[in-house]
Amino acid sequence: MDHLVYATPDLAPTVAEVERLLGVKPAEGGRHVGLGTRNHLLGLGGRSYLEIIGPDPEQPHPGAPRPFGIDTLDAPRLVAWAVEPDDLDATVAASRARGYDPGTPFAMSRRTPSGDLLEWRLAFAAEPDPVIPFLIDWGTTPHPRRPCRSPSSPPSAPPTRTPTWPCRACPRSAPPWRYGTRPRPPWSPSSPTG
Known part of the structure; x- marks a missing residue:
């Protein structure tokens, strides 16, 4: 897993609430210019992080809906999650060959603070x-x-790498990065470290 997306209609109070609940202040990520959003990030261990995303009051309304349904939210909620395959284009092609279209890759960018x-x-x-x-x-x-910073690990925690995909054990109808129906959390009793 690369990151979880926690979308909110009002970024500042949501970031403050996450800090209050977890005791760690999410780092300012940056602005998504043209999309009318900005984000804050909180490490989850390894390379995984929580992205808290909401409207950027310093940008004009983008003229189109903001990503992740932000304009329709009345409260913060977990809306999506991302994985980083070793080869994005190959994963898209393999997924389409198995009957699922994850979308056409497109470029994005932002500046850090x-x-x-x-x-x-x-x-x-x-x-x-x-x-x-x-x-x-x-x-x-x-x-x-x-x-x-992460509430459960020091900032110097070593990075982890996403497994190589496509997963040969997946059924042909499943996206190639899915193993079973849901990801197994690292604290699962059946995991090697659990």
Whole structure:
């Protein structure tokens, strides 16, 4: 898992509430110029993080709906999750060959508060299913998890790598990055470390 997306209609109070509940202040991520959003990030361990995304009051309304249904939310909620396959284009092709279209990859970017440019590619299904993750490829950009603090691990926790896909054990109708019907949490009693 790369990250979870927690969308909100009002970013500042949601970030404050997450900090109050977890005791760790989410790091400012940056603005998504043209989309009317900005985000804050909180490390979840390894390379995984929580993205808290909401309207950016310093940007004009984008003229189209903001991503993740932000304009229709009346309260914060978990809306999506992302995985980073080793090869985004190959994963999209393999998924389409199995009968599922995760969307056509497209480029995005944003500046960090320090001015660094992050560039990545995404693939979203035309009709998203919150159980099925969207795909992300960070390319050569430093992973945004790096400056995030985590409530459960020190900032210097070593990065982990997503398994190589497509998963040969998956049924042909399942997206190639899905193993079974839901991801197994690392604290699951049946996991090797649990």
